[in-house]
Amino acid sequence: MSNPQSSSPSTPLTTEAARAKVAAILPGIRSDLEDLVKIESVGADPARRGEVDRSAEAVRALFAAEGFDAEIVSHEGGFPAVLAHKAAKVEGAPTVLLYAHHDVQPENDHADWDTPPFVPTERDGRLYARGAADDKAGIAAHLGAIRALGDDLPVNVTMFIEGEEELGSETLPDLLATYKDRLKADVIVIADSGNWDIGVPALTTSLRGLVRMDVEVRTLTHAVHSGMWGGLAPDALIALSRLISTLHTDAGDVAVEGLHAGPAADVDYPEERLRAESGAAPGLEWIGTGSAVERLWTKPALSITGLDAPKVDGASNTLVPAARARISMRVAPGDTTENAEACLRAHLEQHVPWGATLSMTTIDTGEATAIEATGPHYDVARGAFTDAWDGTEPVDMGVGGSIPFIAEFLESFPAASVLVTGVEDPDTRAHGANEGLHLAEFERVLVAETLLLARLGARD
Structure with missing residues (x-):
């Protein structure tokens, strides 16, 4: 942690010098990144658990080569994380924790990839x-900034590279508790988000939470002939459809009472960009009320992401006795998953039609995050981003998706300034086919993080 008596480097690192340092190390960083992505570290695939282990070892070796005391850690059979530390040359320097994750999403159908x-x-x-x-690329960004600074490392750096983020970070709370003393930091940089646009950097200051729930409606103990019983006995698909239809108002706002909603940053999200990035079909009307960014970032959202029902092909003339849907509810910052889950359950119980039997099973939850991004560390970060992007100031951006582990870091280290950054852009297609890294933006990310570490170390 920082020391009030710390000394600082006599010559601050200029933006031009940072660019030159990054340009010199960039080919090697690109090569290291390519080597990492060749490792199929898909934690969701049990057959590739060995690849996750191999990925962790590759990451450990990369930071060990930069002089870090690096080791692989895990908790009771959880997936491997890399914990590493390197001390600054300057006595009393602040400590910065750099986070990323080395596990990846399944690639799904290879035919969808170019x-x-x-x-x-x-x-x-x-x-x-x-x-x-x-x-x-988040790992590579941290590695690049460390390599660019070289022997002039002005801050103590702790690396924490997780190995199960794409699986919900199940053992992360235990790892944070076990290694809390070694993970304490003045500033935490979480490189797992994105920028507002190509050429426009961002700090992520809010993320929605998540409640996923399976809902089953049963109307009959067994299937019966639709001609013999249709018109008297309701089938489960109709009952489930009517229940689902109550979840939104006619305007498309979530109709579940008791959920929190709040204002969003005053950011313009052009209509043509919304349509291009969402893949909206021609003529599609948006749902909900309020600004686009409020609907995407700071209001609850609710979707049906799966249905268990007979397929159309081969369907018989029978009344379906039971049907099930998976509800994915995004929880607005300022709300809690406990409240949101309770509100959803109450709504479903009140609206299940015709006396059908309702069962609800919560699959998982993740808390929303709101970061008060003010203070000297955030000022330094905004300055570094502005300089790296040639004078373009960063946007304070919300994210409609959920990264529950950020709430874990905020809870575990309440005194630290948490900076949520990343390498993604609106066309990255993370989790989808043809995921891609914009290489020019990646270079700017490296320059920004190099400047950030240098300037955090230079502060008195």
């Missing part, structure tokens, strides 16, 4: 591969 998903391929200024952006 090139093999684990063969890094450059096209039109992007590097395509699973994990090229989410989140092995």
Whole structure:
């Protein structure tokens, strides 16, 4: 942690010098990133558990080569994380914790990819591969800043590279508790988000939470003939459909009472960009009320992400006795998953039609996050981003998705300034086919993080 009597480097690192340092190390960082993405570290696939282990070892070796005391840690069979530390040359320097994750999402159908998903391929200024952006580029960004600063490291740096983020970070709270003393820091940089646009950096200051719930409606003990009993006995699909229809108002706002909603940053999200990035079908009308960013960032959202029901092909003339849906509810910052889950359960119980039997099973939850991004560390970060992006100031951006582990860090280290950054852009396609890293933006990220570490160390 920082010391009031700390000394600081006599010559601050200029933006031009940072660019030159990054340009010199960039080919090697690009090569290291490509080597990492060739490792199929898909934690969701039991057959590739060994690849996750191999990925952790590759990350450990990269930071050990930079002079870090690096080791692989895990908790009771959880996936491997890398914990590493390197001390600054300056006595009393602040401590910065750099986070990323080395596990990746499944690549799904290879036919949807233009090139093999684990063969890094450059096209039109992007590097395509699973994990090229989410989140092995986050690892590479941290590595690049460390390598650019070299022997002039002005801050104590702790690396924490998680191995199960894409699986919900199940053992992360235990790891944070076990290694809390070694993870304490003045500033935490979480490189697992994105920027507002190509050429426009961002700090992520809010994320929605998540409640996933399976809902089953049963109307009959067994299937019966639709001609013999239709018109008297309701089928479960109709009952479930009517229940689902109560979840939104006619305008498309979530109709569940008791949920929190709040204002969003005054950011313009152009209509043409919304349609291009969302993949909206021609003529589609948006749902909900309020500004686009409020609907995407600071209001609750509710979707049906799966249905268990007979397929149309081969369906018989019978009344379906039971039907099930998976509800994915995004929880607005300022709300809690406990409240949101209770409100959803109450709504479903009140609206299940015709006396059907309702059962609800919560699959998982993740808390929303709101960061008060003010103070000297955030000022330093904004300055570093502005300089790295040639005078373009960063946007304070919300994210509609959920990264529950950020709430874990905020709870575990309440005194630290948490900076949520990243390498993604609106066309990164993380989790989808043809995930790609914009290489010019990646270089700016490296410059920004190099300047950030240098300036944090230079502060009195």
